[in-house]
Amino acid sequence: MILGKRLFGQGMDDGGPGEEEIEHVAALFTILKYLYVFCITDYFSWLRRKTDFDGHEEKIRTAIKVVRKYQDPLINERIQMWKNGARNKKCDILDVLIQHQNPKLTPEEIKAQIIELMLATIDNPSNAIEWTIGEMITKPMILKRAIEEMDTVVGRDKLVEEQDLPQLNYLKACIKEAFRLHPFAPFVPPHVSIMDTTIAGYFIPKGSHVILSRYGLGRNPNVWVDPLQFNPDRHLLEDGKQVVLTDNELRMISFSTGKRGCPGMMLGATMTIMLLARMLQGFTWELPCNEGYANLVESHDELSLARPLMAIAKQRLPSYMYPK
Template structure:
């Protein structure tokens, strides 16, 4: 008996339908992670707006539900999943890395990336692949890192010049000078990035003492404003039809204004350089901007170049500056830790030359201090959201397609099930394996310094180098102590963010022979 083709097709379609229904039921039979009951259409938006700062409310919910994974529905359909357990975090970013390799399409991500033209903010797709490949090959590779080392060395020397100039300006070589360490760290990181990208330290003239001028102060302030609001929970992120119509929380205007300030300094330099290459007035690749312009395999548009430069700026300026301010506060408050760090530098480098990048692999205690600062004092409470590309199951819970996954830097780094006495600053945590180099990343996600997987930070080497050289040069070059009228540093974080509540100001005194210090 001959079976009709239509019957065969019908059987195949039936089997496919059964398989699809089984798959759907297999996921839908699992529950969402615990969390507050959402209202129709609004979800948990009312609670979110009533509980500021939002990151503290989310962490309180995790405590209230006694769960290391919770779910909030925001708006009509967006599920926000917050995670504070390393094992579950690894399931998201390692076991199911392919599923969570995309990014949320938010107003801040859209504005920063100039309509998703760059790497960090772009959803998973061809544009992300192209820009990520370019970034890895041309800007953040080991060869590019070596090529750019002289520029980093110049800024490390400039750091010492600036501190020394403050001491001379205050005319107190023996008593030292008051140094605003937050200001110092933020502008050192900004200066390094400007030097690597544009080949110049300042957009303006700068001050005679080596400090930034008004232009560079405005530029750095705008970068940190962008970072603050990028990690915010904007209403239009969960009601996309509001974008461009109603700016309920003022978030969009603040972001646009800050980006406009940054563009005021970036765009003329970028456009001028593009023209210089077109006209043959510039023929030698000297910095990252030249690399971006002269990339041959797939020419980048001016819009892509501008977006990528902004992303690099905000990706690297935050963690190093915040971590070193906190590390210095903790170390000055605990002289035994500070003295041990000084001894390591003196034993390995000595006092007759300045520490160099080549010394970094041997400076395990210094790196342990930095890693402990990353763990205990992250710049932001959460990572940039990952987005699920399909329905899936994680840790026994149903995670719908399109969910925004937030790994808690606080929850991971201060998790009492992972860390003994988690609120104590203890660099020795990382020195158990003697003879093994301390690295600032953690692929087991017990801390979230540089993340991991497809969306892991591609600038691990650069970020680690900038951070380590900043702390090491400061400690080697100067003795640090609290101001005489403030015998104790208050190690209290701001309620609205995770920064020190009050910028760290300390007294710096030279501790090397005067001829060792660079002169500007």
């Protein structure tokens, strides 16, 4: 979708990632980890000339070099193909960026945009589903209700498809509740006011940095009843309207909003819902025998699980439904 290929390198015989792709993905996750870590030089930029506190900037620079080692040759090759006329059809996002006009992007700008897109898309669906399944496993009645909805809407004689998703309101409510309690990032990207302004009675001087806490919005007791409880019912609408993963009243922020909102919102939402739907339809889920409970605790430096969720999946559909 971005670069027109699934893996860097040869990959494994079983179709999984090889050493090259593992290194590439590990570098992307390293960048993500340190992007949101508090760094004092972000606030006192003059310190950058003297020291790199905790080595954060060096770690990010090293990781970016690894990412570009794999991505840049492919981008350079594609740019040359367009110049030579060997390619004349836009098949992925890289093609769109190369052919973008007004303004035309330089090769370095294209490479930077590709890294941005990789970072923005690499873990959001998987992170959301890990939290959602973790919460559902610890609350069997919620898990049971979601599976019953799946069996009623889709059945067990075919796999869930995109056309089924509008009717899976309870499943979508479970994902939305996970978004509320466990946002993928603690803050929205910072904004700077370009003039003195007043919003909702708050005076914001020109030049102020404005940072909204996703975590704080989703757990605000003035907005949410029992904000620390995982309760998908709070997102179900009385009139039976479709549940969406965004909140127009901004009581929580999932995909950001406004003209700088996530451009992949619809795709990301569809992928997340479909992923959970397939996982719940295809398998039963339970904790391992030696795990008394799911340890749903955030990592100390990011909002993903501190320890990967361990769960046992068992086949629940006829054998012919599973690919060989």
